[in-house]
Amino acid sequence: MFLRVARHTNDLERIVDFYVNILSFELLGDFQNHNNYDGVFIGKSGLDWHFEFTKSHEDANHTFDQDDVIVLYPKSIIDYDVLVSNVIHGNIPILTANNPFWNENGVMFMDPDGYRIVLSPLKAIINEIN
Structure with missing residues (x-):
């Protein structure tokens, strides 16, 4: 099984900087204007999972609690x-x-x-x- 955790963001640049430069993940790929979304894939090469972060014309609306x-x-x-x-x-x-x-x-x-x-x-x- 493969796992992708996908999440919308308002600032791809800050997300990439954080996950690559602070948490030492790799930028595995990216895309622009795919059905009005830009995005990045961040993880570690050779693993069966990665994060996908997307940005579009709609603002991200995150709702979560302290235990998420x-x-x-x-x-x-x-x-x-x-x-x-x-x-x-x-x-x-x-x-x-x-x-x-x-x-x-x-x-x-x-x-x-x-x-x-x-x-x-x-x-x-x-x-x-x-």
Whole structure:
């Protein structure tokens, strides 16, 4: 199975900058004026998933609550530390999560559209499953 998480945005440039330069994803592709949408595909080469962000003449209307979270598990503690450092050096505020599990097992912050993201060391998911 392949997974694409598609989301509309008002600012593709800021989204690309955030996901590529802060979170170290790759710009896998893009398109312009496809049925009045511009868009980008962001992820990691060779994986079975990616994010698609689109922009059109209609404004994005995001509605979500504090527990709607994208959780990313870097493969190593070194990768985790680098990404957290990128967030801090990017002057992106660290948030207190509504769910205390994320405060104990990672850091939460928001992307340019206001979606919450958690970076959590891979050991946290291993501990959670076991």
